[in-house]
Amino acid sequence: MQRDLKLPIKVIYVEDDETILKKMTGFLQNHVKELHTAKNGKEGFDLFININPDAVITDFDMPVMDGLEMIRKIKEQRPETPIFVTTAFESDTLHLMEAIEYGITRYVCKKSKPHRLLDSIYDYFKNNERLRFFLKLSSDGKILSIGEKFAYFLGYNSKELLFEPVESLIEPIPHTHNRQFLNGLKEYRDIERVECIFRKKDGNDIVLSGSAEFSISGKEKTYVTKWHPIDSIVRTNEEIKEQLAKESYLKSLMKFHAKTSQDIIIADTIEEFFQKFIEKLPMISIETLGFLILNENLRNHETVYKFSTKLPLESLVRESIDIKDLKNEKVYLPCYLALKHNRMVFVDDISHLPDTEFKELLLTSGIVTAISIPMKIRSQNSPKGILTLLFRQNHIFDKEELDLWQNIANTVAFGIESIRAKRERDALIKKLDMMAHTDKLTGAVNRHRGIELLEHEIKRAERYGHPFSIIYFDIDHFKKINDTYGHTTGDRVLIKTTETIRKNLRATDSLIRWGGEEFLILLPQTVLCDTVHIAQKLREQIENRYADIPVPITASFGIATWEEGQSLDTLLHRADVKMYEAKKLGRNRISY
Secondary structure: OOOOOOEEEEEEEEOOOHHHHHHHHHHHHOOEEEEEEEOOHHHHHHHHHHHOOOEEEEOOOOOOOOHHHHHHHHHHHOOOOOEEEEEOOOOOHHHHHHHHHHOOOEEEEOOOOHHHHHHHHHHHHOOOHHHOEEEEEEOOOEEEEEOHHHHHHHOOOHHHHOOOEHHHOOOOOOOHHHHHHHHHHOOOOOEEEEEEEEEOOOOOEEEEEEEEEEEEEOOEEEEEEEEEEHHHHHHHHHHHHHHHHHHHHHHHHHHHHHHHHHHHHHOOOHHHHHHHHHHHHHHHOOOEEEEEEEEOOEOOEOEEEEEEOOOOOOOOEEEEEEOOOHHHHHHOOOHHHHHHHOOOEEEOOHHHOOOOHHHHHHHHOOOOEEEEEEEOOOOOOOOOEEEEEEEOOOOOOOHHHHHHHHHHHHHHHHHHHHHHHHHHHHHHHHHHHHHHHEOOOOOOEOHHHHHHHHHHHHHHHHHHOOOEEEEEEEEOOHHHHHHHHOHHHHHHHHHHHHHHHHHOOOOOOEEEEEEOOEEEEEEEOOOHHHHHHHHHHHHHHHHOOOOOOOOOOOEEEEEEEOOOOOOHHHHHHHHHHHHHHHHHOOOOOEEO
């Protein structure tokens, strides 16, 4: 369609703001054939019923009946009606996603230039079936009928061309293509494709591409010809390319969704899961970036953890912010609104956001469009967080894409819950394992687990020839401590002794409570001389003990180093003998 001509359509424009209504009415009247205005949804719907328009342009927030309700009623009456929405930001964006569900055609920010709305209308109508140009001719070349839109395009009223010769529009001289077409009409056959120069009423010429279909009905022989501007072929090819690109984009979204689901299984932490998610966003399109906000709901107020990119994507930044802080409410629009209302929030032009450092960061990174999507889990009322997508070009969403993104966001929420549950399960298993293999009082390995460790170490020594030793020790006069000071003090002695021992062992060593006041220490890859040194150090540490226990504490130590072919029972017996030998020699000493 040429922009210097009015678009031959009938439009209803609904807007309650007098200033905006006056400004846009003056603009639209210069570009569409027929314009009707209304100041609220009820007036707009009544007009719709009465005049059957080609298109509707509407605002959301209006008295009597709001725009969203009017859109719903119009779509119930005539679903194919194109509806163009002009949106403000903070209030309207909450309705926008619902309007998309109803099937609106396009949406444009009110603060955008009027030509952006006009471009959307032209884009929609340029290939609309009702606006295609047709011309019905008799076999002798008289105009029997012409499409109203076609006549309007050429500058005529359709009635004034009736029964005029087609040469009044397609002059044979001096145009070769025109003569070929007119001669073809005399041959009573279909004409598959031809290009002709049409003369408009104002005297200007335009090249149109078309075809002619010959038909016979009784005695009547007629041609139905269809025409379109040459440049529409180029536009059609571009639209095919756009459609293919859109299909490719949607397929990449589906693959992205599948990979996100796989990452839930692989990731060990939520941060790792988010890292993979954010890193894969540009794989969908180099124009697509984003960040995530995780809602933790701590201490009865909403605190979020932002996993963001530095734009372009480099690394995730974990930042704790209070979403109820009014300053953050402004900074994190539209994220805040999406979290607050648990609904998608869309910004079609970042420049219309309030002035903040956040906005400046987006603008300097070339971000044009943003959408914030709640990450929902069905069993919960509030979202787990917000997925915000950033686009470096104006991005028009349709219902299919929004559904895909919502599913992806919900999968992320499920991933958060799954990874948390997995970590909690692993922690519980670890705790249960520790409880099953740990002495409750002292925290040392219990005897059952200790035997498993000793048997494993013997197998390792037999296979690889690695030496290892054990230290068997017993707290001296422990029964007397219990009898004199009570079992509570006795327990404190056991706890303090094991704490002292653990502080002086290596990470590879194991302290085992063998029974009562008897303990065993497993020292992998340790020869006798080193074991004696360790035991001596432990004996001194126990003796130089704690002021908070009112009794001297000492221990007697027996040492045994494993020898090839030796069984566990034999090894334990040797260490036991040496420990009792130390006691007989006066206690508080080492025997080996």
